[in-house]
Amino acid sequence: MTTHTRPADLFREGLCRLLDKDITGWIGLWAEDGVMEFPFAPPGRPKRLEGRTAIADYMRPYPEHIDLHDFPDLTVHRTTDPATIVVEMRGVGRLVRTGAPFDTTYIAVVTAREGRFTAYRDYWSPLAVAEPGADFAGGTR
Known part of the structure; x- marks a missing residue:
């Protein structure tokens, strides 16, 4: 169980x-009523996930689609709300199905309270991993 109280430390652990x-450990960092949002989600993909169970169902197959190797260029910005941070980063790895390189930038607005994520707005472009006929982050279901 995490003991991080600062959102930046919790984010880095995530x-x-x-x-x-x-993914099970990552889900364990979430509050039961946490909300994850994807403002740039394409049609047919969720824009909002409410609750740890919905987030877990969405994220569980993630490693089957994207094999992450590193998050270089990580910058954490504090906000006027000590529970909220804005994160800029790059995700680097490969798409599992094709072996194609994965290299995309993210901006996330993250709120954590009592050592758990309560809100996570993920501003990344699903076009970075789009493949013809593919679903979820470049993979098929």
């Missing part, structure tokens, strides 16, 4: 778990 492909 990145480590994603790199370890520990």
